[in-house]
Amino acid sequence: MTKISLNHITKIEGHASLIIGVEDGKVTKCELGSVEGARYFEGIVRGKHYSDIREITSKICGICSVAHTMASLKAVENAFGIQTSEQTELLREMIAIGERIRSHATHLYLLVLPDYLGFESGIAMASKYKDEVLMALDLVKLGNNIVSTFGGKEMHPFTSVVGGFTYVPPKDKLNALLERLKAAKPACLKTMELFAGLKHPDFERKTEYLAMKPEKGFSLHYGNIITSTGVNAPEYDYKQFISEYIVTHSHCKFVTHQDKSYSAGALARLNLMHDLLDNECKELMKKYNIVFPSYNPFHQTTAQAIELVHWTNRAIQMLNEIDFNFEGLPEVHPKAGRGVGMVEAPRGMVLHDYTFDDKGICTECNIIAPTTQFLRNLEEDIKEYLPSILHLEKDQIVLEIEKLIRAYDPCFSCGTHFLDVTWE
Amino acid sequence: MVKPKVAIHSITGCAGCQLEIYFVEDILLQILDKIDLVAAPMIKEQNYDGKVDICFIEGSVTYDENIEQIKKWRENADIIVALGACACDGGVQQQKHFMDKEVVEHYVYGEERKHLKAVPPTPISDHIEVDFYIKGCPADKEEFLWFLKQLLVGKTPKQYEKSICHECKLRENHCLLEQGRECYGPITYGHCSIMCPDFNHACTCCRGPMKDANFEEHIKLLVEKGYDEQQIRQRMQKYAGLRVEKLMNNDKNKS
Numbered sequence: 001m002t003k004i005s006l007n008h009i010t011k012i013e014g015h016a017s018l019i020i021g022v023e024d025g026k027v028t029k030c031e032l033g034s035v036e037g038a039r040y041f042e043g044i045v046r047g048k049h050y051s052d053i054r055e056i057t058s059k060i061c062g063i064c065s066v067a068h069t070m071a072s073l074k075a076v077e078n079a080f081g082i083q084t085s086e087q088t089e090l091l092r093e094m095i096a097i098g099e100r101i102r103s104h105a106t107h108l109y110l111l112v113l114p115d116y117l118g119f120e121s122g123i124a125m126a127s128k129y130k131d132e133v134l135m136a137l138d139l140v141k142l143g144n145n146i147v148s149t150f151g152g153k154e155m156h157p158f159t160s161v162v163g164g165f166t167y168v169p170p171k172d173k174l175n176a177l178l179e180r181l182k183a184a185k186p187a188c189l190k191t192m193e194l195f196a197g198l199k200h201p202d203f204e205r206k207t208e209y210l211a212m213k214p215e216k217g218f219s220l221h222y223g224n225i226i227t228s229t230g231v232n233a234p235e236y237d238y239k240q241f242i243s244e245y246i247v248t249h250s251h252c253k254f255v256t257h258q259d260k261s262y263s264a265g266a267l268a269r270l271n272l273m274h275d276l277l278d279n280e281c282k283e284l285m286k287k288y289n290i291v292f293p294s295y296n297p298f299h300q301t302t303a304q305a306i307e308l309v310h311w312t313n314r315a316i317q318m319l320n321e322i323d324f325n326f327e328g329l330p331e332v333h334p335k336a337g338r339g340v341g342m343v344e345a346p347r348g349m350v351l352h353d354y355t356f357d358d359k360g361i362c363t364e365c366n367i368i369a370p371t372t373q374f375l376r377n378l379e380e381d382i383k384e385y386l387p388s389i390l391h392l393e394k395d396q397i398v399l400e401i402e403k404l405i406r407a408y409d410p411c412f413s414c415g416t417h418f419l420d421v422t423w424e
Numbered sequence: 425m426v427k428p429k430v431a432i433h434s435i436t437g438c439a440g441c442q443l444e445i446y447f448v449e450d451i452l453l454q455i456l457d458k459i460d461l462v463a464a465p466m467i468k469e470q471n472y473d474g475k476v477d478i479c480f481i482e483g484s485v486t487y488d489e490n491i492e493q494i495k496k497w498r499e500n501a502d503i504i505v506a507l508g509a510c511a512c513d514g515g516v517q518q519q520k521h522f523m524d525k526e527v528v529e530h531y532v533y534g535e536e537r538k539h540l541k542a543v544p545p546t547p548i549s550d551h552i553e554v555d556f557y558i559k560g561c562p563a564d565k566e567e568f569l570w571f572l573k574q575l576l577v578g579k580t581p582k583q584y585e586k587s588i589c590h591e592c593k594l595r596e597n598h599c600l601l602e603q604g605r606e607c608y609g610p611i612t613y614g615h616c617s618i619m620c621p622d623f624n625h626a627c628t629c630c631r632g633p634m635k636d637a638n639f640e641e642h643i644k645l646l647v648e649k650g651y652d653e654q655q656i657r658q659r660m661q662k663y664a665g666l667r668v669e670k671l672m673n674n675d676k677n678k679s
Contacts, residue, residue: 008465010465010466010468010469010471012466013439013466014439015434035489036436037435037436037483037485037486037487037490037540037542038436038486038487038532038533038540038542039436039486039516039517039545040517040520040528040529040531040532041516041517041532042531042532043520043523043527043528043529043531043532044516044517044519044520044523044528046528046531047523048658049655049658052658052659052662055628055662056516056519056662059438059440059515059516059561060438061438061439061440062437062438062439062440062441062442062443062444062562063439063440063443065438065440102447106443106446110446110467111467114469120468120469120470121464121467121468121469121470122467123453123456123461123467123468124468126453130453133453134450134453137449137450137452137453138449138450140446140447140449141447141449141450144447144449148618152618152620152622152623152625153562153618154444154447155440155443155444155447155562156440156561156562158620158623158625158628159623159624159625161625166623166624166625167623167624167625246533246534246536246537329624
């Protein structure tokens, strides 16, 4: 039997390992797991005051700290029956757009593209493709500028608190940001052209897709859970159709829907809701012959590139149309009860579920991060993809598997980092 | 000049500190031109595991393999830099020390948790010698750049010894404590390029406790302002409870 075990997968967020067994050309074993140390967030949050929870749970993840922040705040607000202002929702959407832009740009250029162009890293790629790398870094910076303008910090933004905001940026900062966004638009379109033109492996596997369907427009926040098999349910009912389980090869829990795997992230969103994209994105899809739904997991990157254009357009529109004014510090009155908050992070749905006592102290907590949801689907993709590449050299097989893993844009800090190979 | 060999490693954490470094964006390529980045598994496929001049470590020790990893990095590096609150002080996960560990672990993973090989979350300085601390959650990229530039011009960077409160006054911010808000600026290390109080948000102690902070007086002050003592003590434990506890015990022994 040939055993492939990758103990530390590089160029992903967090630490992960993969063990594969092959016998007579058949895959007999495929275990993808997190080797990130456990941090027990759900256990730590219990006994904490509602005003501290957003700060603690945003630290679950560096690259999707905004998504965790927003899901956390919404869960608390839903538990207390707080209706936030329209401006609060728009400000939160702006911060989330910033995270979407920086996360997609980082993933596309620094983690994925080097594999396709034959470099070991984005940095090494700069020797030949300096303009592209600089463009990528500028997009990352744009996303960061958006997050910090509205959220205070780039990472773990703190200005959004339960019920509202502590701060709203002054007009001159918003004007400067609008100019930055307009100037970055050509880079988004170039990214679209570049990633639409990549040659992906010819691999398809029809799976289930899950995403949050926004209440209005193609917002990043709040709505129902929908799947390609027809589920359409409010977020607080999630336990009825998705379940978490523990596997001993991983520090990360696995999540399934009716005991079957599903996929999440940009590809899932566009497979389910490409009709909600703006007109320019729809035109671009026609121009580059991009069709959704796509059952090729490598098309995750194409979907991300389209989202990059969509969200940049949306941010420009918002800054053109909306006047933001400070509404005062929110007053919060805690009450006993349960609240669930759900948002779309760059790599899939995030859900926070809290219960509070009447003093606003957290008594129960459950958090579902994106990577935990698609791990099993990724394992199943690897199992099916592997037999078609077994004729390749060992190094090449590993590269192909790594490409597939990276396509999902996994984040093992969220769930709980990377691929090292030994052959037996 | 020979470029210093640099490694950027992580143990258990959110990877936010490492990202924060790469988020120096436009000057990233210039920085990388001045150093030889030989290992950074989050963004590089090829990672060298031999001798380096400077090794940055993010994250805290939460399971047994973490200890072996950082000991190896220590052996191979001239300068070890703890990057961010987790590496410096244990970070948010060390709050587990102040709770019933069995209850916390059981709540998240149930009975099936032997494979996790958990150890109590600790800062890296509990296991290896650390030469410099870049504080904050996440680590402050301006402080990272300042530190690297100091080394590159041949200076020895010194730890900053003033509080957030000191810097806040220099910036002429309207004092949040005076407004009755629950701010931890007086007991927290400064050198923070983006301070929460600049955005009308109280300091929450992410850069860790000053070694000469007067904790009991600060607690008294906040209690007088109407805040709950138990919650104040809990909030002081958020990023660096172990260090706060040690410093408070030292104070008790002195008096």
